[in-house]
Amino acid sequence: MAKLDKSLYSKSEWQKLRDSRRAAKKALREEKFKKQSAEELKKIYDPAEQLTKKRPKIHPASKIAFVVGNGTSRAPIQLEDLATFGKIYACNAVYRTFRPDYLVAVDVKMILEIAKSGYQHHNEVWTNYNKSYQRFKNLNYFHPSKGWSSGPTALWLASEHSYEKIFILGFDYKGLDGGSKFNNMFADSPNYKKSADGATFFGNWLRQTTNVLKEHPNTQFYRVIAPDNYIPDELNKFNNIKHISVEDFQKMFKIS
Numbered sequence: 001m002a003k004l005d006k007s008l009y010s011k012s013e014w015q016k017l018r019d020s021r022r023a024a025k026k027a028l029r030e031e032k033f034k035k036q037s038a039e040e041l042k043k044i045y046d047p048a049e050q051l052t053k054k055r056p057k058i059h060p061a062s063k064i065a066f067v068v069g070n071g072t073s074r075a076p077i078q079l080e081d082l083a084t085f086g087k088i089y090a091c092n093a094v095y096r097t098f099r100p101d102y103l104v105a106v107d108v109k110m111i112l113e114i115a116k117s118g119y120q121h122h123n124e125v126w127t128n129y130n131k132s133y134q135r136f137k138n139l140n141y142f143h144p145s146k147g148w149s150s151g152p153t154a155l156w157l158a159s160e161h162s163y164e165k166i167f168i169l170g171f172d173y174k175g176l177d178g179g180s181k182f183n184n185m186f187a188d189s190p191n192y193k194k195s196a197d198g199a200t201f202f203g204n205w206l207r208q209t210t211n212v213l214k215e216h217p218n219t220q221f222y223r224v225i226a227p228d229n230y231i232p233d234e235l236n237k238f239n240n241i242k243h244i245s246v247e248d249f250q251k252m253f254k255i256s
Contacts, residue, residue, distance in 0.1 A: 062086045063164040068094060069151040070185040071172025073226040076246055081255040089158045091150040093186040095119050104154040106146075108132055109191045115139065126157060152208030159216040167249070168223045173206055174230035175199020206232055213238045224249045 006014055066082050068074065068090040079098045082088060090100035092110050095117075103125045105111050111127050114120060115136040127133070128145035146153050151171060158166055176183045179199055187195040213221065213235075221241040225231070235241055250256055 064167065065089060065158045065161065065163045065165075066167045066169060067151075067155045067158050067171075068100065069154075069168070069170035069172070070094065071170040071183050072176065072185055073172050073229050073246065074170035074224070075185065077169060077224075077250070078255070082253065085253055086163070087158070087161075089154040091154050093189065093192070095123070095125075096186075099123055102126060102154070102157060104150050104157060106148070106150050106153060107191070110150075111139070113191055126153075148208045149205050152205055152212060155209060156212050156215075159212050159219055163219060165220045165222065168221060171205070171209065171223060172225075172229055173202040173232060179230070206234055210234050210238070213241055216240070222249075 004017070009017060062085060064086040066079075066086055066088045068079065068088060070091060070093070079088060079090070079094070079100070087102070088100040089102045089104065090098070091103070092105045092107070093113075094100060095103050095114060101124065103114070103119070103123060104127070105114060105125065106128050108130060111125075111130070111133060114125060115133065119125065120136070120138045124140060125138070126140045126142065128147065129141045133139055142153070146156065148156070155166070155168065155171075170185070172183050174183070175181050176195075176199070181199055182193045182195055182197045183199060184192060186192045187197075193200075217240055219240060223235070223241060223243050224246055225243055226246055231243055235243075244252075
């Protein structure tokens with residue numbers, strides 16, 4: 001929709017126009033959602049295939065967890081290899097290829113995709129409440145809504161579960177190509193930007209991450225990064241987070 005000049009309208013006119021435009025946007029989303037065929041969805045998520053993959057048993061004494069963002073630094077790591085070591089909290093489109101213990105998604109388009117697939121009927125999905133989701137069953141809602149991005153929300157959820165150590169994967173913050181291009185494992189797929197698009201602003205992500213570190217001083221966090229990954233100065237202010245390379249992480253858990 002074209003951007004409007006608010007100064008051209010009275011307060012009451014602007015409120016009516018704003019509400020009308022919001023309703024129109026919602027209707028467009030709903031229409032697009034309805035048109036997405038089952039076959040199109042099956043191209044990105046096949047429930048029959050996923051449900052045949054049983055989760056490995058975790059050692060009962062495990063006090064660690066993994067929080068998985070979708071930055072490309074985690075590409076060398078197979079999530080299946082981590083499943084025996086601890087619970088996995090992952091975000092958004094991860095469900096298309098892997099069943100984490102907890103899936104967190106807060107973007108409306110992403111939740112609509114997940115809900116239409118039926119993934120939430122067999123797996124744990126967490127999100128913020130939205131009227132658009134009322135017709136869907138088996139979604140778990142944060143009370144109150146966090147209002148955060150998916151990655152930091154997943155990190156907060158894991159931290160609330162009182163693990164001693166939490167390993168953070170794919171929290172790259174900065175874009176590719178010197179910070180200019182979109183950095184995401186699912187770039188160029190439905191409900192994601194193109195790989196040629198500009199990088200996503202990460203200020204909110206970083207602020208929300210630091211809030212989690214501040215609120216959970218007794219949890220030791222490990223951010224797993226590629227050799228050229230960005231390390232924000234804000235994270236260096238905390239004693240409960242360390243940065244380790246992907247290679248060292250793989251050696252630690254004897255995976256490749």
